[in-house]
Amino acid sequence: MSFYHEHDKFHVAVDAIIFGFDEGERELKLLLLKRKFEPAKGEWSLMGGFAKESESLDDAAKRILHQLTGLDDVYMEQLYTFGEINRDPGNRIISVAYFSLIKIKESDLELVKEHGASWVPISAMPPLIFDHNEMVAKALKKLQIRARTQPIGFELLPEKFTIPQLQSLYEAIYGKGLDKRNFRRKLLAMGLLEKLDEKEKETSKKGAYFYRFDQDKYNDLIKNGFNFEL
Amino acid sequence: MSFYHEHDKFHVAVDAIIFGFDEGERELKLLLLKRKFEPAKGEWSLMGGFAKESESLDDAAKRILHQLTGLDDVYMEQLYTFGEINRDPGNRIISVAYFSLIKIKESDLELVKEHGASWVPISAMPPLIFDHNEMVAKALKKLQIRARTQPIGFELLPEKFTIPQLQSLYEAIYGKGLDKRNFRRKLLAMGLLEKLDEKEKETSKKGAYFYRFDQDKYNDLIKNGFNFEL
DNA sequence: CCAAAAGTGTTCATCGTACACCCATGT
DNA sequence: ACATGGGTGTACGATGAACACTTTTGG
Secondary structure, X not given: OOOOOOOOEEEEEEEEEEEEEEOOOOEEEXXXXXXXXXXXXXXXXXXXXXXXXXXXXXXXXXXXXXXXXXXXXXXXXXXXXXXXXXXXXXXXXXXXXXXXXXXXXXXXXXXXXXXXXEEEEHHHOOOOOOOHHHHHHHHHXXXXXXXXXXXXXHHHOOOEEEHHHHHHHHHHHHXXXXXXXXXXXXXXXXXXXXXXXXXXXXXXXXXXXXXXXXXXXXXXHHHHOOOOOX | OOOOOOOOEEEEEEEEEEEEEEOOOOEEEEEEEEOOOOXXXXXXXXXXXXXXXXXXXXXXXXXXXXXXXXXXXXXXXXXXXXXXXXXXXXXXXXXXEEEEEOOHHHOOHHHHHHOOEEEEXXXXXXXXXXXXXXXXXXXXXXXXXXXXXXXXXXXXXXXXXXXXXXXXXXXXXXXXXXXXXXXXXXXXXXXXEEEEEEEEOOOOOOOEEXXXXXXXXXXXXXXXXXXXXX
């Protein structure tokens, strides 16, 4: 039943760019690992793995993310497919890159440790193997674009968060400071946040109110296509 | 030297979504072909082909575009990689889709005819094989996004074009009418167009001035990152 | 009482949008 | 003369950007 047997076949890898946000340090971070096998053993790289005949590419990406973090059902998006001949020296490998946004605190720290992975601030990215730095650069760019059109910030924060926390997240994504009055006004004007009675008191004496993201109101809005610029 | 021999290998296809603009009919069109081979012989599909061990994915895409149109050096961008297990019934094929913008009049009509291909208005898209309709939908969406941030409209028009022609192109891309005064004002304000002394007199008695795109001025602008919303 | 972060309004410039009439010319 | 598409200016509302002081409370 196969009509295509005469054509070349390729190893297809899936690489995962995993973003997390550290509310305490107010930094955007990436989950990176030190390779435990050849080639390039001992160097920093993204988490990756090979696609299997029995799964779709999306499923492969989910599997690989799960292997490292124990998480399912997280924000994940295909980024780009890297197909230069010598991107992996000595081997022809086509790599489909996916990026995900996860809540650091929900990830399985045991698993992460087992793989020799760590959360590294994007402001201090080490050199990575192959074309992985290029992948990260592309992912960051796409994250910035997404952040303007979808409320993805909420994927990176715990269920309850404060407005100053959310603001530092956006500042980390855009790599620049934002005016807190303008930020708060635009954000609340969208009507997506529910204010709670509880305060977060660890980072300031006064304390900042917690808010919660209202998924239902958001679903209403996207149908009309709205814009989420902050 | 190969460390990965134990993993699955895949057939990797490259599919080309080729946009063109018909200034006469004022319609955005796609270059589609009737398949001459199994499976799905006789049905409409995108142009495609298999990636080879000896070329990068980008080069494969260029090769495939060249086969059908005779063109090189055109606007081309990777769109998305489709990796569902059964997207090509009975065969596991991963397909990397690219979209290109070309000037219809520059394409080699002989080659196009040989492949049994035709220019079909996107307003009258036939059903395509496999997931090709999905590919087209995604390409169109990306084209709309690109059109807002880069002056890609010029890739689809001949070197000399009139402002009404350019406006109908954007109307075709966005699928809605635009105000001609606002369009003209914004466009000229960018300072990217050079007015010529010649007029296009086929579509109207009065005639519309030809303009030319100034690539140098454009290169200056992108360095500062400007916005091209029309 | 003081340090440190949270919270709050107004003004101004810019930009997008809506809108209607005259022009040039081939038939 | 008339039909057809080309070309032009203005007014209004909305939106983004800049900016400084008061509040709360733990130490």
